[in-house]
Amino acid sequence: MKTTFTLFRRPLVAGLGLLLLVGNVPEAHAQQRTPPAQPPAGSMQAPTPSGPWTLQAAVDYALANNLNVRQSRLSAQLADVTLLQSRAALWPTANLNGSQTWNYGTSINPLTNDFQSQTTRSNNFSANTQVTLFSGFQLRNTVKRNVLDYEAALGDIEKARNDLSLNVASAFLQTLLAQELVRTNQTRVNSTQQQVERTQVLLKAGSVAESNLIDSRAQLATDQLNVITAQNQETLARLQLAQFMNLNEAATQALEITTPPLPDPDELSLADVNPSATYQTAQAIQPEIKAADLRVQSALRNVEVARGAYYPRLFFGAGIFTGYSSARNLTVIGNDSTARRTTFYVENPNGGGITPLSVTTYQRDVSTLPQRYWDQLDNNLGRSLQFSLQVPILNGLQARTNVQRSKIAVSQAELRAEQERLLLRQNIEQAYADALAAQRQYIASKEQVESLTLAYRNAEIRFNNGLLNGTEFNIAKNNLTAAESSMIQAKYSFIFRRKVLDFYQGKSIEL
Incomplete structure (x- = not known):
């Protein structure tokens, strides 16, 4: 589960970190956006949807079309077929056999066992059945083991669905974050454009130096670049969301998402979350934990299957035979x-x-x-009953080594189950720590934005009155820009981590 959780965290953390640079003027020029990681492979034959997407609609569509989920379903179907076959192994076997033979030259008549030197045609027909009376309970234990494997495969389907849901939620929030940064940077461009126009008026009036206009125009160019960078980030975020949803090319181009109201985190946003209690809840409901426990039980049942090779095997068989020979007179x-x-x-x-x-x-x-054909078949009819007993004595230590291997497999399954629980606990603790850090960062950034907003307004007044040069004014504006970007990043980072914690508590992923 830790690997999966890291996969979820990386797109969001990378997206938030890189999108933060959109509003950070000193670093925006030095950063280059790398393409997002490719999501699970998907078919490009999905029908073209229409209308803006909510998070729930995006998750539902992805679950219906993602190939990883489909692959998990096919694996479960294979486990179901294996279970059916093991149950059918308890039934008797029955077979019909028939043959037609032509003999030329000297041969033995298959019905009279006499040597003959002539061309003959013969038919042989038989029917036989066999049932296993005792095989060390291997057949029944195999059925029980395969039942557990099938239930574990169903758990794998749920895990794949959960993983995809979190991935879609992460990409959805990245897209929302990118859209908000686009709007924020566009607002800054409009503000800077107005500042350039005011500076031009002041310059004509002789109130400010020409260097102030040059600085304002440079700041405008930087803000416009930040808008382009934010738009690129939005395009990549939308593309990643479309890939997780397995949309075709036309639907990807037309992808639009709704912007739900997202509450700002405050000091009480995590008051109802306890990592220990969340872990106890998640341990009981998460499918990967159930699947791991089922595979431990399956491994224990496989030990019993291997031990069955120590016991004798008893079979009962019955058959019926008849035949025809053209040489019989x-x-x-x-x-x-x-x-x-x-x-x-x-x-x-x-x-x-x-x-x-x-x-x-x-x-x-x-x-x-x-002799006539049907008369021969009637006269040559024979029947047989047979009991067969196999007692294992020495078979190259195969039974012993199989038992030892199955015991080792039990230890491995127990270790994997323990590791799943450990990773689940670590993921919950990490999600809580990240959420708490994002909450604190948002509260601090909010206070910083309020202070820097006042500082920026004061700097703007002084700049318009010629009491502050353009460089100092741009520094004040860029400080406010960086604080606002940090606050936005912290907000979306907290929302996603909070949704992860809700997910571990058994709640649906909703915005």
Whole structure:
């Protein structure tokens, strides 16, 4: 979470710091604005919106179109599919098999196991099923582990949404800050332009020296440059906001945001915030903490999955088989018969030689026909039942090392969860410290602006009366400009940090 929070803080801090230079005349010429950091990649096919954007509308649009959030949703869908597959592993398996074979030359008949030398066609059909009766509870523990992984993936979606919401809020406030600095610098240009015109009149009247007019014109050029710099800052801030929102080119060019009333921070603005209480609240509701705890439970469940490899495995299977062979024939005895006369020679027992004896026999007609296809499938039908037991004895220490790796993974998950809590606490403490510093800076800057405003008015009167040269007058004006810019920066810095603290307390990000 700390990395994410730093990402949020950097655009705002960089934007506020650089935009402050718009009103700081001595440093405005030396600074060059670098392009903003690229936000998460996004599709440029979003529909073109219309109308000024509120912060809530910008956040909602970004959540619907940002690719990082979409990627988190896809990761959750993958975890859901993995969970479904692990649940389906508890069900029996069932498969149908079929084949058709042609044998040429000498081969073994697959149904009679006789050698034959002829071309035969055979079909084999089988169906089998198997169910795991016991596997060391690995299947059930895998389901429980995947349930936890899926819930953690849902937490990742919420974290991605929260990260994007804070990024959009930061860019939105940067844009508001830039717009206010543009207005402030434009007001200074108008004031300086009027001062140049007054100085010209006074110079013609002989009330002031020509050097005062030269100094006023130089100050006008500086103020105009500051306006251009502020406008560039506004353009970059709007571009960064549009990129976070994943707007297309046309919508980026037409992007306009509303300017809500933002209260000035005072001494009681942080009276209702306690870092310790905020941390306790955030710890219970932030999705990254929930996801980290779920992954610890998932790692513990994975230890049980690994330990299941120590236990024997028992399976039950059943199958059915049949087949057909074109070489299988059927002997058919017909109703017709054929008479055969057979002559036997019998030796006379009383002597006198051999006597011929004729016997007539009748034999039925026998023919060999191919056995019909469906009759073979019915006659060759076989069934089987099987129990299979696997007892692990020695498998290269795979089970032992898997258990050790899973235990180490538990320690890593616990360490990551502890780190998430530490980073969350540090982020809250940092946000509170930054908000408190911005609050103090705003109060001090406000008092400084009031004092410098009086000093500037006095200097303006003296300058118009020729009692103050242009250089001293410009110094007084630039001091007021720097104080006003510092006050504006402190105001927006406080507002963002206060919104971060509200976010950790479970409140919505609203202006």
